[in-house]
Amino acid sequence: MHELSLIHALIDTVVQSARENGITKVTKVKLVVGESHGALPDALQFAFDILTVDTVCAGAELAIEKNALLLKCRECAREFHPEGYLFCCPGCGVSNAALVKGNELYVEYFEGE
Amino acid sequence: MSVDINEMKHGSKMKGTVSKLRIIVGRDLLHANAGRAVENRALLDKNRVVAVNLISSPGSGKTTLLEKTAELLRGKMSIGVVVGDLYTARDAQRIERAGVTAVQINTAGLCHLTADMVGRALQEMPLARLDILFVENVGNLVCPAAFDLGEHVKVALLSVTEGIDKPAKYPGIFREAAATVISKADLLPYTDFDLPACLGEMRQINGGQQVFVTSARSGQGLDRWCHWLGQLAGDNLPPVEAGGSYTGGTGG
Ligand SMILES: [Zn+2]
Numbered sequence: 001m002h003e004l005s006l007i008h009a010l011i012d013t014v015v016q017s018a019r020e021n022g023i024t025k026v027t028k029v030k031l032v033v034g035e036s037h038g039a040l041p042d043a044l045q046f047a048f049d050i051l052t053v054d055t056v057c058a059g060a061e062l063a064i065e066k067n068a069l070l071l072k073c074r075e076c077a078r079e080f081h082p083e084g085y086l087f088c089c090p091g092c093g094v095s096n097a098a099l100v101k102g103n104e105l106y107v108e109y110f111e112g113e
Numbered sequence: 114m115s116v117d118i119n120e121m122k123h124g125s126k127m128k129g130t131v132s133k134l135r136i137i138v139g140r141d142l143l144h145a146n147a148g149r150a151v152e153n154r155a156l157l158d159k160n161r162v163v164a165v166n167l168i169s170s171p172g173s174g175k176t177t178l179l180e181k182t183a184e185l186l187r188g189k190m191s192i193g194v195v196v197g198d199l200y201t202a203r204d205a206q207r208i209e210r211a212g213v214t215a216v217q218i219n220t221a222g223l224c225h226l227t228a229d230m231v232g233r234a235l236q237e238m239p240l241a242r243l244d245i246l247f248v249e250n251v252g253n254l255v256c257p258a259a260f261d262l263g264e265h266v267k268v269a270l271l272s273v274t275e276g277i278d279k280p281a282k283y284p285g286i287f288r289e290a291a292a293t294v295i296s297k298a299d300l301l302p303y304t305d306f307d308l309p310a311c312l313g314e315m316r317q318i319n320g321g322q323q324v325f326v327t328s329a330r331s332g333q334g335l336d337r338w339c340h341w342l343g344q345l346a347g348d349n350l351p352p353v354e355a356g357g358s359y360t361g362g363t364g365g
Contacts, residue, residue, distance in 0.1 A: 002224065002256040009142040021136050038255055038285055085284035086317045095320040105259075107138040 003039050006105065007047035011057055014110050018056045023112035028061045030109050034102040035069045056112070069102035146260055149228035153235060153263025160240035162193075163346050164248060166262055168286050169270035170279065171252030174296040174329060176204045178270065179247055181329045183211040185339045190244040190346055195234045197226040197251045204249065214239060225256035228263055244346045254283040266291035266345065273297050273306040280311070284318050292323035294338060299328040 010031060018026055029048075033039050041064050048062045072079045073089035074096045080089060087097045141147065157164050167175050176196075183192050194215045196205040205217035216234040218226060231248060238246065248264060250257040258267070269290040271279055274297055280287045287293060293315055301308060308326065315324050323341055327334035 002259070005223065005225065005256060006142065006259075009145075013138060013140060013142060017136055017138055021134065023134060023136070027133070036285055037259055038283075085281055086314075087288065087319070088317055095317050105142045106140055107142065109135050109137045109139075111133060111135045113132045113134065 002037075003043035003047045004051070006033070006037065006039055007044060007051050010048075010107055011051055011055060013107055014057055015055055017110070018112060024056060026057045026060045026110050026112040028063060028111040029057065029107060030063045030065065032065045032067060032104050032106055032108050034067045034104040036099065036103045037105055041066070060110075060112075065108070067102050067104050070100040071097035072100050073097050143259065143261075146228045149232055150261040150263040153228055153232050154265070156232075156235055156240070157246065157263065157265070160243070162240055162243045162246050163266075164246045164262075164264040165342075165345070166248045166250060166257070166264035166267045167270060168250045168254065168257045168267060168290070169252060169272075170254055170275060173252070173270045173272040173275065175249050175252070175270055176207050177329045178294060178296060178327070179208055179213070179249065180211045181332075181335055182247075182339060182342070183208070183213045185335055186245075186342070187212065190343065191242055193238050193240075193243045193246045194249060195226075195231055195238070195246065196249045197230070199223075199251060208249075214243075220251055224251055224253050225260050226250050226262055227260055231262045245342060254279065254286050258283075258286040258289060269293045271295050271311075273301050273304050273308070276304075277307055277311045277314070280314050280318055287315065287318050287322070290319065290322055292325065292341065295324065295326045297328060297330075298326050298333055299330045 010029065014026060014029055044064060045062055052058045052060065069082055070079060071082055071087060073091060073094065075094040076089060076092040078089055078091035079100060088095045089097060169175055179194055186192060192213050194208050194213055195218060196208065196215055197218050197220055198204055199222055200219055202217045205215040208215040216237045218230045218234055220226065220230070226248065248262055267286070267290045269286050271293060273295060312324060315322065325334045325338045327338060
């Protein structure tokens with residue numbers, strides 16, 4: 001399950017940073033995840049709940065910000081949100097687009113005491 | 114933790130009491146993997162090995178494709194394979210019987226290979242005498258797409274027995290792949306797989322990719338596939354010396 005490895009990386013990051021900052025209890029974690037990762041919020045939450053047990057993140061709130069895909073056509077330079085899974089440019093109809101947004105995967109911040 | 118309303122009204126930036134901290138992180142979660150991938154790619158480049166990350170669902174025929182590819186390229190290019198498998202070494206054994214150096218990585222349940230795992234496998238590979246290294250990723254279309262292993266290209270594999278809905282369900286990998294190999298084409302008459310529709314969809318998802326319609330049983334499409342691999346390796350090989358290395362194309 002994909003979400004498990006993503007959350008595993010998230011917890012590693014937060015636990016290390018919490019230690020460096022002298023935080024013993026994390027109350028909230030804000031995750032930014034782009035649509036390209038195909039991660040389901042419910043599955044992320046589930047993974048977070050089970051993997052945080054016995055860590056400083058236990059019981060913390062997980063706030064997820066999902067970034068929609070934003071593409072830029074390499075032919076006509078138009079930026080667009082793709083319809084469904086097809087990457088055809090609504091301007092010129094060509095399917096040759098670069099990803100501008102939607103590939104993010106990072107902890108924006110966490111809160112604790 | 115209670116929020117002190119009065120404090121907020123008086124313009125304090127801190128929501129909550131003084132002891133509560135907000136730590137800004139902003140670091141990519143796959144940062145460690147990305148770093149290791151860069152190292153792997155540098156090592157491969159130094160040895161002039163082109164690496165192909167082969168990604169598909171379980172049972173799409175990755176191992177069979179590699180066996181056939183090794184057979185067709187024998188004497189033309191030197192191949193190594195890193196095999197990722199959840200628990201067993203069966204696939205690596207099959208590939209070694211085809212005369213190819215194979216290193217097995219058991220992921221012990223992890224659904225994808227990481228750059229670190231591949232980096233350790235590279236240490237056991239005779240890189241100096243390889244032209245192409247295949248990484249047979251764990252059978253899964255989602256997770257492997259997110260993890261850069263240090264490969265030069267990703268190749269997706271889709272068998273006609275899986276049905277046509279895979280690209281629509283998992284567009285990520287087909288979008289990133291430099292090529293898609295459609296396998297088991299000899300079974301087309303026995304399935305309701307709509308090949309023209311699938312090819313049309315592939316073009317719409319990723320117009321820049323190569324698509325190979327192949328059958329390991331009949332040999333269909335494998336010459337084109339091997340030719341493409343030759344070009345990939347050729348791009349990465351040193352300039353040809355007299356009587357020297359394979360230059361891609363029709364060799365041998
Ligand atoms: Zn366009």
